[in-house]
Amino acid sequence: MIQFSQERLAKAQEIITRYPEGKQKSALIPILHLAQEEFGGWLDVPVMDYVASILSIKPIEVYEVATFYTMFNMKPVGKYVLEVCQTGPCMVSGSDKIIDHIKNKLGIKAGETTEDGLFTLKPAECLGACGYAPMMQLGKHYREHLTTEKVDAIIEELRAAAKN
Amino acid sequence: MKLLLENAHVEGIRYYEAYRKTGGYRALEKALKMTPEELVEEVKKSGLRGRGGAGFPTGLKWSFLAKPEGVPRHLVVNADESEPGTFKDRYLMEFLPHLFIEGMIISSFALGSNVSYVYIRGEYAWIPDILEQAIAEAKANGWLGKNILGTGFDCEIYVHRGAGAYICGEETALIESLEGKRGNPRIKPPFPAIQGVWMRPTVVNNVETIAAVVPIINMGGEEYGKIGVGRSTGTKLMSACGNLKRPGVYEIPFDLSVEEFIFGDEWCQGIANGKKLKACIPGGSSVPILPANLLLKTAKGETRYMNYESLSDGGFQTGSMLGSGGFIVLDEDQCVVRHTMTLAHFYMHESCGQCSPCREGTGWMYRVLKNIENGKGKMEDIYLLWDIQRRIEGNTICPLGDAAAWPVAAAIRHFRDEFEWHVLNPEESQTRNFGLAHYANPLEVVSA
Numbered sequence: 001m002i003q004f005s006q007e008r009l010a011k012a013q014e015i016i017t018r019y020p021e022g023k024q025k026s027a028l029i030p031i032l033h034l035a036q037e038e039f040g041g042w043l044d045v046p047v048m049d050y051v052a053s054i055l056s057i058k059p060i061e062v063y064e065v066a067t068f069y070t071m072f073n074m075k076p077v078g079k080y081v082l083e084v085c086q087t088g089p090c091m092v093s094g095s096d097k098i099i100d101h102i103k104n105k106l107g108i109k110a111g112e113t114t115e116d117g118l119f120t121l122k123p124a125e126c127l128g129a130c131g132y133a134p135m136m137q138l139g140k141h142y143r144e145h146l147t148t149e150k151v152d153a154i155i156e157e158l159r160a161a162a163k164n
Numbered sequence: 165m166k167l168l169l170e171n172a173h174v175e176g177i178r179y180y181e182a183y184r185k186t187g188g189y190r191a192l193e194k195a196l197k198m199t200p201e202e203l204v205e206e207v208k209k210s211g212l213r214g215r216g217g218a219g220f221p222t223g224l225k226w227s228f229l230a231k232p233e234g235v236p237r238h239l240v241v242n243a244d245e246s247e248p249g250t251f252k253d254r255y256l257m258e259f260l261p262h263l264f265i266e267g268m269i270i271s272s273f274a275l276g277s278n279v280s281y282v283y284i285r286g287e288y289a290w291i292p293d294i295l296e297q298a299i300a301e302a303k304a305n306g307w308l309g310k311n312i313l314g315t316g317f318d319c320e321i322y323v324h325r326g327a328g329a330y331i332c333g334e335e336t337a338l339i340e341s342l343e344g345k346r347g348n349p350r351i352k353p354p355f356p357a358i359q360g361v362w363m364r365p366t367v368v369n370n371v372e373t374i375a376a377v378v379p380i381i382n383m384g385g386e387e388y389g390k391i392g393v394g395r396s397t398g399t400k401l402m403s404a405c406g407n408l409k410r411p412g413v414y415e416i417p418f419d420l421s422v423e424e425f426i427f428g429d430e431w432c433q434g435i436a437n438g439k440k441l442k443a444c445i446p447g448g449s450s451v452p453i454l455p456a457n458l459l460l461k462t463a464k465g466e467t468r469y470m471n472y473e474s475l476s477d478g479g480f481q482t483g484s485m486l487g488s489g490g491f492i493v494l495d496e497d498q499c500v501v502r503h504t505m506t507l508a509h510f511y512m513h514e515s516c517g518q519c520s521p522c523r524e525g526t527g528w529m530y531r532v533l534k535n536i537e538n539g540k541g542k543m544e545d546i547y548l549l550w551d552i553q554r555r556i557e558g559n560t561i562c563p564l565g566d567a568a569a570w571p572v573a574a575a576i577r578h579f580r581d582e583f584e585w586h587v588l589n590p591e592e593s594q595t596r597n598f599g600l601a602h603y604a605n606p607l608e609v610v611s612a
Contacts, residue, residue: 088248128285140290
């Protein structure tokens with residue numbers, strides 16, 4: 001059965017109190033973030049239905065929001081999602097090279113996941129780190145001033161982390 | 165003169181104690197002894213203009229806020245910073261969270277908002293922790309919460325994360341998103357000042373705008389208004405990026421010349437790797453790109469300065485806009501066609517899909533540009549692009565349509581021969597990843 005951990009459920013309930021009574025739907029996006037964190041990095045239909053039940057809204061209200069926002073994954077992703085920015089300022093700073101390097105190194109195309117389930121490459125639109133380009137988002141944080149060597153080191157670091 | 169980043173490098177400034185020691189929360193103390201009406205008046209006098217991109221006078225926006233009896237009002241801060249080239253609000257929130265929170269409390273008091281929200285882009289996933297830490301510290305020290313400093317004013321601030329949608333930087337889309345919906349902009353009127361979030365009167369302001377309220381109250385609106393040039397008062401945060409030797413966030417005076425900003429030692433220190441300046445988008449990806457000659461000098465041959473009026477001198481024919489302050493610099497090796505293609509891809513990805521000119525037009529422009537960039541374009545495609553952008557501009561509910569059309573229009577206007585070069589040299593344009601360098605001549609004005 002799909003259910004938040006005690007801690008996340010309490011967090012979700014606290015978030016709901018931030019909005020006026022009867023406007024609990026406002027908590028939808030923050031709670032979808034919690035759900036994606038807890039249930040494997042993507043939003044399966046039963047997960048979205050569960051979120052709908054917490055907020056007492058219709059499941060369709062959750063689906064239409066979840067599919068609108070780029071950060072919500074509608075299908076399974078790897079343990080680590082490499083979101084490399086490809087918009088103008090990053091492009092002129094060499095993001096194409098970084099993306100090609102990751103494709104070659106991991107043997108995957110944009111949007112694909114490696115066979116071992118570790119890495120997904122997700123080219124991203126501007127992430128607000130233009131002065132520190134090229135860059136990628138990795139989970140909660142940014143990795144900036146990327147070079148192919150740095151990318152190699154990040155991949156090694158993540159492979160090691162996955163083993164532990 | 166620095167009004168916002170003066171203390172950015174003070175050790176521990178992210179935390180309450182250091183911020184307070186540098187004079188933090190004095191503006192709030194002062195503000196709470198004034199009336200909300202007096203505060204709005206001070207902001208009006210300051211001449212502060214919205215720092216998110218549109219440059220609308222903040223005090224005027226505040227004075228539009230409806231105050232029906234018994235209906236709560238809200239301040240919502242737009243921290244959805246997503247305009248390519250722009251990363252200044254991130255800097256403010258990350259390094260000076262208390263300055264921002266102090267500005268929010270003062271503004272909440274001025275507007276009568278007892279519950280205010282920060283709508284922050286979801287990708288800035290580590291910043292809510294920083295802001296929530298500052299909010300907790302402000303609360304623990306009596307600057308936030310119930311009955312602040314015994315004035316009877318209650319205020320709560322909540323950080324609300326988005327989830328990746330450029331369109332949510334548009335204020336009505338942001339409001340829809342805050343209500344837990346898709347970020348589809350609303351048709352105005354009604355304006356948010358009358359019916360905003362949950363149909364309550366709402367003011368939506370940019371992060372930098374709200375932070376600027378602190379120095380305004382500290383020095384008084386009139387004094388603040390004396391700083392700057394003409395209707396560009398105070399200072400502006402610029403986020404400089406692209407092929408610069410020293411990209412980053414800078415607080416600039418409005419009388420700084422564009423040339424000094426790019427080449428000055430105190431600022432960006434010139435173009436990286438000894439290259440020449442080719443072009444620049446001075447105010448975020450939506451504003452017109454300018455070739456080096458028109459960037460540094462106006463069409464009349466006058467020095468161009470980093471302020472609202474000077475950057476827009478010449479209109480869209482020969483000028484651009486200060487916009488959000490996202491300053492994107494391209495060196496002589498960069499291809500304007502390719503750069504414009506990435507921007508077109510961005511707008512295609514970010515169109516909410518409500519209005520057909522934008523939904524269909526952005527994708528169409530991207531596909532045409534991709535063809536040209538890859539040596540598969542025809543001369544007619546350049547006319548086609550012009551035609552598509554012209555039919556998007558002004559024909560959509562929100563300004564995303566314009567924002568998508570302008571970069572394409574300006575690229576063709578100023579770099580037409582680079583588009584033609586791609587059409588005429590299909591094989592070379594597939595292998596060569598750089599454009600025509602003849603626009604690059606930073607110090608001598610050549611005609612476009």
